[in-house]
Amino acid sequence: MVAEAERTGRGIALEDLTGIRERVRLRKPQRATHSSWSFAQLGAFIAYKAKKAGVPVMYVDPAYTSRTCAECGHIDRANRVSQAWFACRSCGFVDHADRNGSRNIRARAEELWRRGAQSTAPDPPPTPQGGAGRKRSTTASGARCASPGL
Numbered sequence: 737m738v739a740e741a742e743r744t745g746r747g748i749a750l751e752d753l754t755g756i757r758e759r760v761r762l763r764k765p766q767r768a769t770h771s772s773w774s775f776a777q778l779g780a781f782i783a784y785k786a787k788k789a790g791v792p793v794m795y796v797d798p799a800y801t802s803r804t805c806a807e808c809g810h811i812d813r814a815n816r817v818s819q820a821w822f823a824c825r826s827c828g829f830v831d832h833a834d835r836n837g838s839r840n841i842r843a844r845a846e847e848l849w850r851r852g853a854q855s856t857a858p859d860p861p862p863t864p865q866g867g868a869g870r871k872r873s874t875t876a877s878g879a880r881c882a883s884p885g886l
């Protein structure tokens with residue numbers, strides 16, 4: 737994802753899912769699966785790599801992104817026909833639910849960017865200096881690779 741954003745000169749928009757475990761209520765059989773979600777870890781990995789590559793990252797409010805029509809902006813719980821499909825009750829727009837939601841996330845990030853918001857990717861953690869970890873080398877193409885430390 738980061739490599740594609742860097743190649744195309746674009747940024748990355750992510751939903752700010754802080755507190756999702758406290759907000760979502762589930763039946764008992766679903767709790768174990770829900771607790772194993774690693775949204776924060778995935779976001780941290782993306783933000784870390786984006787920061788190193790100079791790719792901006794914007795975290796947006798996730799409220800109603802799956803119920804909002806990306807074409808006309810109409811918000812309705814009934815717009816979400818199923819887990820997979822979105823159909824706007826106002827304008828008739830039909831799309832895959834995830835694609836529609838991602839378009840809403842992108843639009844929110846673009847609006848924040850237009851208003852002058854800066855990238856919200858945290859600084860990468862400091863890398864240890866010295867012999868700890870793996871040795872880094874460069875291939876003939878200039879790509880970095882890691883080899884096990886001796």
